[in-house]
Each structure stands twice: as C-alpha cells, then as structure tokens.
Amino acid sequence: MDQPFTTIIEPFRIHSVEPLRMTTADERALAIERAGFNLFNLHADDVLIDLLTDSGTGAMSRDQWAAIQHGDESYAGSPSWFRFEAAVKELFPFNHVIPTHQGRAAEKILFTVIGGAGKIVPNNTHFDTTRANVEATGAEARDMVIAEGHDAATIHPFKGNMDLAALEALLKDRAADIPVVFLTITNNSGGGQPVSLANIRGVSDICHEYGIPFFLDACRFAENAWFIHEREDGQSDRDVADIVREIASLADGMTMSAKKDPFGNIGGWLAMNDDSIAEKCRNILILTEGFPTYGGLAGRDLEAIAQGLKEAVQPDYLRYRIRSTAYLGDALDEAGVPVVKPIGGHAVYIDAKALLSHIQPLQYPGQALAIALYRTGGIRSCEIGSVMFGRQPDGSEKPAAMELVRLAIPRRTYTQSHIDYVIEVVTAVARAANSLPGYRMVEEPATLRHFTARFEPVA
Numbered sequence: 001m002d003q004p005f006t007t008i009i010e011p012f013r014i015h016s017v018e019p020l021r022m023t024t025a026d027e028r029a030l031a032i033e034r035a036g037f038n039l040f041n042l043h044a045d046d047v048l049i050d051l052l053t054d055s056g057t058g059a060m061s062r063d064q065w066a067a068i069q070h071g072d073e074s075y076a077g078s079p080s081w082f083r084f085e086a087a088v089k090e091l092f093p094f095n096h097v098i099p100t101h102q103g104r105a106a107e108k109i110l111f112t113v114i115g116g117a118g119k120i121v122p123n124n125t126h127f128d129t130t131r132a133n134v135e136a137t138g139a140e141a142r143d144m145v146i147a148e149g150h151d152a153a154t155i156h157p158f159k160g161n162m163d164l165a166a167l168e169a170l171l172k173d174r175a176a177d178i179p180v181v182f183l184t185i186t187n188n189s190g191g192g193q194p195v196s197l198a199n200i201r202g203v204s205d206i207c208h209e210y211g212i213p214f215f216l217d218a219c220r221f222a223e224n225a226w227f228i229h230e231r232e233d234g235q236s237d238r239d240v241a242d243i244v245r246e247i248a249s250l251a252d253g254m255t256m257s258a259k260k261d262p263f264g265n266i267g268g269w270l271a272m273n274d275d276s277i278a279e280k281c282r283n284i285l286i287l288t289e290g291f292p293t294y295g296g297l298a299g300r301d302l303e304a305i306a307q308g309l310k311e312a313v314q315p316d317y318l319r320y321r322i323r324s325t326a327y328l329g330d331a332l333d334e335a336g337v338p339v340v341k342p343i344g345g346h347a348v349y350i351d352a353k354a355l356l357s358h359i360q361p362l363q364y365p366g367q368a369l370a371i372a373l374y375r376t377g378g379i380r381s382c383e384i385g386s387v388m389f390g391r392q393p394d395g396s397e398k399p400a401a402m403e404l405v406r407l408a409i410p411r412r413t414y415t416q417s418h419i420d421y422v423i424e425v426v427t428a429v430a431r432a433a434n435s436l437p438g439y440r441m442v443e444e445p446a447t448l449r450h451f452t453a454r455f456e457p458v459a
C-alpha cells in the first residue's frame with residue numbers, strides 16, 4: 001500500500017476469536033515444574049502467548065475455510081488432490097509431487113531412499129527433524145552456512161547463505177558420497193535468515209557441475225522470496241511468485257512442511273524431477289502415509305493448503321508479516337536484549353549465550369531463559385541450542401554453535417498489543433537475567449531429546 005504512515009496494519013480483520021486464559025505466577029510455577037521444566041510438556045491452556053512454533057499454528061482465512069467445504073474424501077483421484085497438485089506446481093513445477101502429512105514424513109521417505117552409512121548431506125543448517133532423519137540412516141548431516149551465519153551480532157542481508165567455497169571443496173573431494181545437497185529457505189535453525197537468489201544459483205551451479213541433485217527445504221519459501229524482493233539487487237520490481245518459480249527452477253526437488261508459509265494446520269509434500277527416485281519414494285509413501293493422491297492428508301487439508309499457497313505470496317501479507325516480526329525484534333534490540341540480527345522472517349531469536357553468560361552451555365542458558373519467560377509472563381518459546389543439538393551421534397554431548405531462544409510468530413494470529421506485551425515481559429526478564437539458574441537434564445530420550453526431556457534447576 002502506498003501511504004506515508006508507519007503503523008503496521010494487519011491486512012485482515014478478525015472474523016472468529018479464540019479465548020486466552022490468564023494464569024497467576026504461582027500457577028505457572030507449578031505448571032512448569034509438573035512439566036519437568038520442558039515447555040513442550042505444558043498444557044497449552046496454561047500458556048498465554050504461544051510462540052513455541054509458527055508450524056501449523058497460523059490462522060486460516062475465510063477462503064481457506066470455504067475451500068475446506070470443497071474437500072472431497074475419495075480414496076483415489078480426489079478433485080481436492082488435483083487442486084492441491086496444481087497449486088503446488090504453479091509455484092514449484094517439479095514433475096512429481098508426493099503429498100505427506102507433514103515435512104518430516106517427506107524427509108523420512110527421501111532419506112530412506114537416498115541416505116545411508118558413509119554418505120554426507122550438506123545443508124546451510126539442518127533443521128532438527130532433517131538432521132535426525134539424515135542421521136537415522138547412518139549418513140552425516142553437515143552444516144555449511146557462511147561464517148556470518150554463526151555470529152548472532154553480524155549484520156548481513158542473507159545470513160542463511162551456503163558457504164559456496166566450502167561446498168565446492170567438499171564436492172570435489174567426496175562427490176561420490178553425496179546423494180543430495182540441501183538448502184533450507186529461510187534458515188530456521190540459523191535464526192530464520194534468508195538465502196539470496198545469487199547463492200541459490202551458486203549452489204545449483206556447483207551441484208550440477210558435479211552431477212549431484214539439489215533440493216530445497218522450502219517451508220518458508222514465500223518469506224525468503226520476500227527478503228529477496230526487498231534486499232537483492234534487481235529483484236524489487238518482480239512478482240513474488242515469479243521469484244519463487246525461479247528458485248524452484250534452480251533445484252531438482254524439495255521437501256516441504258505446509259504448516260508454515262502455506263497456512264496449513266497440517267500437511268507437506270516431497271517433490272522432484274527424477275522418475276526413479278520418485279517411484280521409490282511413492283512405494284514407501286504407500287506403506288507409511290497413504291495412497292499417492294492423498295498421502296496422509298484428508299481432502300479438506302489438501303484444499304486448505306491449495307488456497308493457502310495463493311495467499312502466501314501476496315505482497316500486502318508478506319510486507320506485514322516481515323515488518324511485524326521486525327517490530328518485535330527491533331523493540332527488543334532497542335531495549336538492550338541481544339537478538340540475532342538482522343531480524344529473520346518468522347521469528348525473533350534471543351542470544352541466550354550473551355544474555356545469560358553466567359550459565360555454562362551444558363547447563364542450558366536457552367532453556368533457562370525460555371522457562372523464565374513462561375514463569376514471568378506465560379510466554380512459551382523454544383530453545384534452539386545445546387538442548388536441541390547437544391547430543392552427538394557418537395553419544396557424547398557438546399555445546400551447540402549458538403544458544404538461542406526462538407520467539408516464533410504464528411501467522412495472522414496475534415495482534416500488535418499481544419506483541420507489545422511480549423516486549424514488556426522479555427525486557428523485564430532480561431533485566432533480571434543474572435539471577436536465573438542453569439538446568440540439568442534428568443531424563444533424556446534416544447532421539448530428538450528436546451521434545452520430551454525433563455530438567456531440574458541447578459542449585
């Protein structure tokens with residue numbers, strides 16, 4: 001919209017509301033203790049502002065709810081499937097689109113087919129489920145983001161970029177052991193930072209020189225395309241959907257969680273051009289997810305995603321989305337809270353290592369901060385640090401590269417006053433950061449430990 005005012009206008013008005021339940025500090029102290037100091041174990045009714053994830057938590061539009069009424073639940077060949085497939089191919093015209101119930105199912109199927117011991121899968125930064133699915137096959141998940149991507153304070157317009165020189169050196173040396181190269185757009189575990197079109201082209205060129213397939217982990221493709229539109233030379237006059245299509249044209253396939261940019265409450269897909277890998281993937285799909293025209297989803301879910309994909313690339317929405325995330329990040333920055341800069345697309349990441357420097361990495365400063373945000377103001381966030389990434393495939397434990405707390409913003413869900421409240425709570429907790437205790441893990445599952453581990457405060 002062409003106007004001189006700076007207030008962020010949500011490009012929608014509210015049509016149905018969900019009540020929030022207020023709790024007291026004593027109730028929250030009890031709830032988090034009962035949850036073993038793990039925010040994933042809380043009852044969501046005990047959470048006031050839920051910034052645990054932007055995955056599946058967005059508000060659907062009137063047009064998505066209307067599309068749901070068109071859901072056709074035929075087991076095979078449902079019209080909902082054809083609408084879904086057309087909407088996916090409109091942006092990502094890969095030969096094969098394989099629907100899955102969410103992103104990790106796409107990862108599990110793909111890596112079951114192409115992973116295996118002795119192989120290496122490079123990525124800018126693997127998301128936790130991607131890493132776990134690669135490692136579950138015995139392969140190595142190798143993160144190769146540019147150096148700036150490891151430093152929370154360094155300003156760079158595309159901090160999610162792949163280190164192209166390191167990628168080329170690896171491929172030169174080990175091409176035979178590399179079944180695929182991945183690029184996560186935007187780079188969730190690295191601060192929600194975008195990848196430039198030039199870097200995507202660079203990765204594509206290197207992969208194709210060595211004959212290796214290049215795949216996108218494209219959950220936040222629209223937010224990434226908006227950053228390209230805003231920050232990359234020569235891109236500002238382009239339609240966002242065109243930028244997305246160009247990104248897709250550089251890749252050979254993708255995994256996707258439709259719970260992010262496409263506004264699905266559930267859903268995902270795997271897409272690729274290679275016929276033989278697609279056939280193997282479809283065979284596993286039938287065993288684990290369902291028939292290839294629904295793949296673990298109801299017809300109504302396929303309809304909601306097909307409509308959501310159209311809304312995800314609207315410029316008014318993306319302008320609001322990226323600016324409202326920056327609104328939270330900039331306010332925390334001005335209040336002296338260390339945050340990953342520049343502010344990413346779907347979340348603000350607090351640098352818990354810098355804020356809680358008195359807590360050792362393996363006493364989990366990120367977990368300590370996330371617990372304090374909940375106890376103080378009922379805000380649920382997510383540790384992305386040594387709790388999530390500390391356990392190594394050989395069983396040892398080592399500190400993660402960064403100790404972050406992610407405040408993920410569900411799409412179209414919270415208003416500016418909710419966010420103003422978050423700013424107040426985070427600022428208050430940051431002021432008292434020196435008094436927060438570290439934690440020890442007292443129960444730990446074998447994989448993806450952050451989801452169910454239990455903790456105790458260190459005296």
Ligand SMILES: Cc1ncc(COP(=O)(O)O)c(C=O)c1O
Nearest residue numbers: 055102103104127129188219257
């Ligand atoms: C970058 C990235 N890849 C993959 C996934 C996995 O998707 P899902 O949660 O739908 O299984 C996520 C989910 O948060 C993600 O952020």
